[in-house]
Amino acid sequence: MLELRNITRHEGAEIFLDDVSLTMQRGDLNILLGPTLSGKTSLMRIMAGLDKPNSGELLFDGVSVLGTAVQKRNVAMVYQQFINYPALSVFENIASPLRVARVEQRQIDKQVAEVAELLQLTEMLDRTPDTLSGGQQQRVALARALIKKADLVLLDEPLANLDYKLREELRAELPALFAAMGAVLVYATTEPTEALVLGGNTVCLHQGRVEQFGPTLDLYRTPASLRSAKIFSDPPLNSVKVECVAGQLALAGSQQKLEIELEQVPDGNYTLAVRPHHLSREPETAEDIEVQGNVSVTELTGSETFVHFSMADNPWVALLHDVEDFAVASSVKFYLKPQNLFLFDSDDALVEWQPAIKS
């Protein structure tokens, strides 16, 4: 079990981590999700022992490890770049953690063969890493992390530099590979989709702060804050400022009302948000809320359409699951189900609400 207690790290006025507290269990996959510069790598460096926090405590299985040198922590790390020893063969690369640990040759041969088999590297054991493809190079790096049987495995955007196909393939294999090890597994990524596919727990990071930590799906379904919802949304979350007066929502600064009535929501300023794929062209039920805007651009992929439009001067995007071209500047209407709507208060925290039962 890895415990971070009130970890803070800053250099001068620049704050990298701000009061981070997390608890991660062995055998669990923990995803650090956040845009670049959100503190993912800083956090990993502290977990690995490469950096020391300015304040806070780091415990492994209940014992503080802040004073322990990196070399003695039994940590394995895989990076976005494919880091291997350039002059050593694939075999020697995979064997290197065992060599440092002075494992006997027979054991090394056996374990390397096992791990190589698992990662489909058996045929490449005699080659050097720079003669392999990117995906194979990263497999070698993963094999090195795997064979070390570390207590803590840190994967820092390990799939970011791979092409699409390989990424899908490795992404599916990774959790299974490491789950069997009983290590605390930490995986950093900038992609919400990747977090969703991997499952496990997710930490939403924003400017060195933990926005939310919990099971990945829970985070996606009920983001605790507007930030958390924004980090965990791809394409970007649609939001608009609204005012609530007597349960009736209206766009801020205008009299345009939204056809929804809320119960148990005090009057005040709110932010209304909805994920792009929850907008549809046709209303499915009578309760569906209508939003209107002017198209700025339409992106067509093979099977999907991204319609960018301005909704009361806010840039919104709708993801439609068919191909449809919209004329620029034309007026469009989209519909969303009330249950897919998020409401955040003026402190950006999620507000629980109930639709009023229409009489």
Add this chain to the structure above:
Amino acid sequence: MAIQKVQNNKAWFMVMPVLILVAISAIIPLMTVVNYSVQDTFGGNEFFWVGTEWFQEILASERFHNALLRTLLFSGLILAIEIPLGILIALAMPKRGWGVSVCLVLMALPLLIPWNVVGTIWQVFGRVDIGLLGHSLASLGIDYNYTQNNLDAWLTLILMDVWHWTSLVVLLCYSGLVSIPEVYYQAARIDGASRWAVFRFIQLPKIKRVLLIAVLLRFMDSFMIYTEPFVVTGGGPGNITTFLSIDLVQMAVGQFDLGPAAAMSLIYFLIILLVCWVFYTVMTSYDNDEQSNGGGAQ
């Protein structure tokens, strides 16, 4: 129906300036040397064909053998000192901060000084009567005199060349070292690799190419060295520092033995060409190895 191929001979005019330049600067002088090397003259512009006689004479002469051995020994020592020293200094140089530019400027300084000035600096520096080095050593009671003592003459020349050219090795190695991403060092720390292992398995493989270039450049330059030893020792004492280049000039300009001198310069030229070819082959085959094995994705 056959298509008439139009020959456009204007192209020859386009390459003419280059051809003329190369002819004047390289081919004609080289051919003159070849011409001299197979003929003998007794003055008065009368020449006699002697075939390979001069070549045989040079290749059999002890004087040439000794000069060649001295030059090889000099180059060997220079490489043995400057390459490891250059790597060590490059490793010790700061990788970021204000120290970088200070170090780089300091390192580049000796490279900017003209060769004969370097020779003059050291010629004065080492003098027992007024030189800082020579006088200091003398007042310490050390018997140092590069104009009389064989060992001192060699030490002075090697020290001078190390002072002048180690910077080049440093700069080349440094450029290789700074191109290694920081994550490699991080990964090595996490693996628990020792300082030596980091050098042996990460830094050395990554600077291998620039190191090859450094070795090539330093070998060629030291093998052809002329100006500095000419200024400092003039080939002496005796002819203990008479390298091939100095010997050649003595033969051609001093004794005016044009035939043997021409033969010798061709042999000298062929040795350098051979070494260059060996280096080139080694370097390109190293590159080809990497590409033929599937080509790295990075």
